[in-house]
Amino acid sequence: xxxxxxxxxxxxxxxxxxAIIGGGVAGITLARTLRGRGIRICVIESGxxxxxxxxxxxYDGENTGIVYPLVGNRLRYLGGSxxxxxxxxxxxxxxxxxxRDWVPHSGWPFTIETLAPYYGPASEIVEISPxxxxxxxxxxAGTGQSxxxxxxxxxxxxxxxxxxxxxFGQRYGDELGDDDNV
Numbered sequence: 001x002x003x004x005x006x007x008x009x010x011x012x013x014x015x016x017x018x019a020i021i022g023g024g025v026a027g028i029t030l031a032r033t034l035r036g037r038g039i040r041i042c043v044i045e046s047g048x049x050x051x052x053x054x055x056x057x058x059y060d061g062e063n064t065g066i067v068y069p070l071v072g073n074r075l076r077y078l079g080g081s082x083x084x085x086x087x088x089x090x091x092x093x094x095x096x097x098x099x100r101d102w103v104p105h106s107g108w109p110f111t112i113e114t115l116a117p118y119y120g121p122a123s124e125i126v127e128i129s130p131x132x133x134x135x136x137x138x139x140x141a142g143t144g145q146s147x148x149x150x151x152x153x154x155x156x157x158x159x160x161x162x163x164x165x166x167x168f169g170q171r172y173g174d175e176l177g178d179d180d181n182v
Contacts, residue, residue, distance in 0.1 A: 002177050004048060016042035023047075024080020028168045029125055031182055032175065041182045047077030049169065079169025087165025089128050090158065091119050127171075128161040 003014070018034065020027045023045030031043050047055040055077065059070035075083045092112060099107025119131055132138045136147055139159055147157060176182045 001180060001182070002049065005044075014042055016040045018042070019044060022080065023078045023169070025082050025168055028079070028172050028176065032125075032172060035176070035179050035182050039181065043176070043182065045076075045078055045080075047075070049078050049173065051075065051077050051083070077169065078173055079167050079171075082166060082168040085163075085165050085167075087126070087163035089123070089126055089161045089163055091115075091131070091133060093158075123161075126163040126166050128163050133159050133161070 005012075005014075017039040018041050020030050020041060020043045023043045027043055027045070031041050034041060046058065056071065056075065058076060059074055061070070063069060073081070075081050077083065092115065094112045097108040097111050123129070123131060134157070136157060140147055150156060
């Protein structure tokens with residue numbers, strides 16, 4: 001069920017067992033994963049069901065450091081930034097988790113093996129084929145072209161998949177909206 005909090009009287013109360021902040025990729029995925037478990041879930045999205053310029057303007061502000069204008073790169077409505085996502089999918093590599101002495105605060109507190117069991121389900125959610133990212137024979141068969149060998153060991157071929165791209169609000173919005181516990 002969808003409820004627009006802008007239409008609720010002040011001091012209204014919404015009872016739920018779990019509040020998920022954000023109706024983007026992560027929030028929708030979490031709600032879909034937990035629905036049907038007998039808990040009442042409230043997904044709190046800053047925007048509505050469709051783009052709204054006034055809500056989007058909440059991103060407007062001064063940016064410091066690396067230029068990343070939020071007003072053009074992030075979206076505040078159901079589905080979040082998946083509403084303009086290009087669909088580029090690639091799992092992290094083992095090196096992405098390693099500390100690098102020349103990169104402050106680098107390194108993760110776990111390895112790629114911790115995430116590995118979740119890549120298959122994540123592939124389904126973004127509507128791409130099973131994990132064949134580094135299978136050279138698979139890609140050669142699919143393209144009909146031979147790919148070069150890179151024998152030096154200094155470079156490696158890496159492949160990406162492209163999601164349709166999945167617009168999470170459009171793709172999963174009805175499923176969540178029709179659920180009495182979400």
